[in-house]
Amino acid sequence: MAAPSIPNLNSLRGRTGLRRGRGRGRPTDPDATTEEDAQDARDKIIRQTDGDASNSRLSAVQLGYLNDEYATCFLQGQIPRRYPLINRGTYVRTSAIDRLVDNFLSTAIDAHASNESAAPVAQIISLGAGSDTRFFRLSSTRRRSILYHELDFLDNVQAKLSAVTSTPKLSHLLPNTRISPDKSSLLSANYNLHSIDLRDLASATPPSIPHLSTDLPTLLLSECCLCYLPPQTTSSILSYFTSTIPLAPLALILYEPIRPYDSFGKTMLANLASRGIALQTVKKYYSLEAQRQRLKTAGLVSGQGAADVEQIYYGDEWVGEQERDRVERLEWLDEVEEWKLLASHYCVAWGWRDGVDEKVFGEAWKNVSGQRTDKEVVDDEIM
Numbered sequence: 027m028a029a030p031s032i033p034n035l036n037s038l039r040g041r042t043g044l045r046r047g048r049g050r051g052r053p054t055d056p057d058a059t060t061e062e063d064a065q066d067a068r069d070k071i072i073r074q075t076d077g078d079a080s081n082s083r084l085s086a087v088q089l090g091y092l093n094d095e096y097a098t099c100f101l102q103g104q105i106p107r108r109y110p111l112i113n114r115g116t117y118v119r120t121s122a123i124d125r126l127v128d129n130f131l132s133t134a135i136d137a138h139a140s141n142e143s144a145a146p147v148a149q150i151i152s153l154g155a156g157s158d159t160r161f162f163r164l165s166s167t168r169r170r171s172i173l174y175h176e177l178d179f180l181d182n183v184q185a186k187l188s189a190v191t192s193t194p195k196l197s198h199l200l201p202n203t204r205i206s207p208d209k210s211s212l213l214s215a216n217y218n219l220h221s222i223d224l225r226d227l228a229s230a231t232p233p234s235i236p237h238l239s240t241d242l243p244t245l246l247l248s249e250c251c252l253c254y255l256p257p258q259t260t261s262s263i264l265s266y267f268t269s270t271i272p273l274a275p276l277a278l279i280l281y282e283p284i285r286p287y288d289s290f291g292k293t294m295l296a297n298l299a300s301r302g303i304a305l306q307t308v309k310k311y312y313s314l315e316a317q318r319q320r321l322k323t324a325g326l327v328s329g330q331g332a333a334d335v336e337q338i339y340y341g342d343e344w345v346g347e348q349e350r351d352r353v354e355r356l357e358w359l360d361e362v363e364e365w366k367l368l369a370s371h372y373c374v375a376w377g378w379r380d381g382v383d384e385k386v387f388g389e390a391w392k393n394v395s396g397q398r399t400d401k402e403v404v405d406d407e408i409m
Contacts, residue, residue, distance in 0.1 A: 069179065071302045072254055080157045081105050082116050090356050091117040099193045100157035100186065110357040111365040115372070117353060118339045119249070119281055122374045125344070126279055126391065127160070127245065133390035134243050135171050146173040146216060148386075149242040151235075151267070153224060154251030156182055157189070161217055165199045173239055175218045183221040184209050190219075213237055225255065228262030243275040243386045253282045253307045260307060261324065268325040268379070277378035277387045278326060280317065283308050284334065284373045287408050291371055313405035314373055315398055321377025328388055331396020332375035336366050343395055 080100050085108040087097045134148035155176035190196045203214040210221035218237045252260040285291045286308045311320050314332040321330045338344040378387035
């Protein structure tokens with residue numbers, strides 16, 4: 027499933043004065059006469075969100091918020107400059123998830139430092155990866171240590187596969203690949219691209235995922251992906267992974283909207299709905315605490331954490347004062363209060379289950395603060 031329209035905080039306009047971001051298209055297809063046609067139309071809107079996500083990322087890279095030499099590889103033509111608060115949101119989301127991922131990989135690699143084998147020691151599965159560049163960013167130093175999977179709609183997989191095979195900067199990182207005749211998958215020792223509708227993983231007969239390891243410590247990534255699906259479907263998808271990988275350490279990092287019940291959240295949902303975008307999980311997992319409990323209920327019982335984007339940006343353990351000063355010198359941001367309001371409606375949440383013999387995630391994330399704070403009582407009161 028495509029990465030969504032909102033991780034870069036570019037989802038609102040109207041009384042907030044913001045343009046809407048990644049999603050494009052009308053709410054429904056005029057030719058949609060059946061439920062299947064309507065679902066196809068909704069899926070198309072979701073698939074089309076990936077291009078704007080790439081544009082937002084490149085905007086942040088070009089202005090110096092982020093370092094990503096691969097950001098241009100999946101884009102064509104001129105890229106419009108994003109608003110400062112959009113660039114800042116892209117920076118916070120990316121930096122926070124990068125920190126959690128890097129801590130996991132460093133811990134897993136250190137645990138196998140005496141192992142002379144070139145085999146991967148950690149697995150990452152990115153749900154709805156779209157044109158995300160994370161594998162390629164990691165590959166310069168850690169490619170051989172990672173078994174990386176990306177799952178997405180067929181259209182997005184084919185577009186990414188085309189970019190990978192036609193761009194030497196990308197293709198040279200992937201020796202000995204096998205590409206299916208219909209261009210629906212790419213398999214290699216370290217990077218695997220799969221055309222899989224995530225909803226199929228929730229079915230009674232889910233498809234297999236080639237090259238999936240059931241033994242390696244595994245991290246699932248969902249950057250505003252699962253929020254498009256009904257809560258029961260997302261639970262079934264997570265159950266697929268917890269049952270398929272029953273003994274190895276397993277974790278999930280989510281990036282999702284929260285707080286839909288206050289006035290800002292209601293406006294946010296209304297604006298997205300007017301464009302055919304339905305966030306189906308946000309009312310159930312409406313707060314940081316609801317996200318933590320969601321992860322625990324999913325079987326990630328060893329630990330859970332969550333923080334909103336505002337907390338991450340102004341929390342010195344996430345973004346230090348010196349780094350925050352650097353970011354704020356890149357662009358003048360007039361709408362400071364608007365930025366804080368918008369940032370408080372998106373969160374990063376993470377949870378994990380230790381393995382029988384390994385506690386890689388507990389060690390990797392032991393110093394990452396995501397416990398409940400006193401301020402969260404507001405979320406309880408608004409319900």
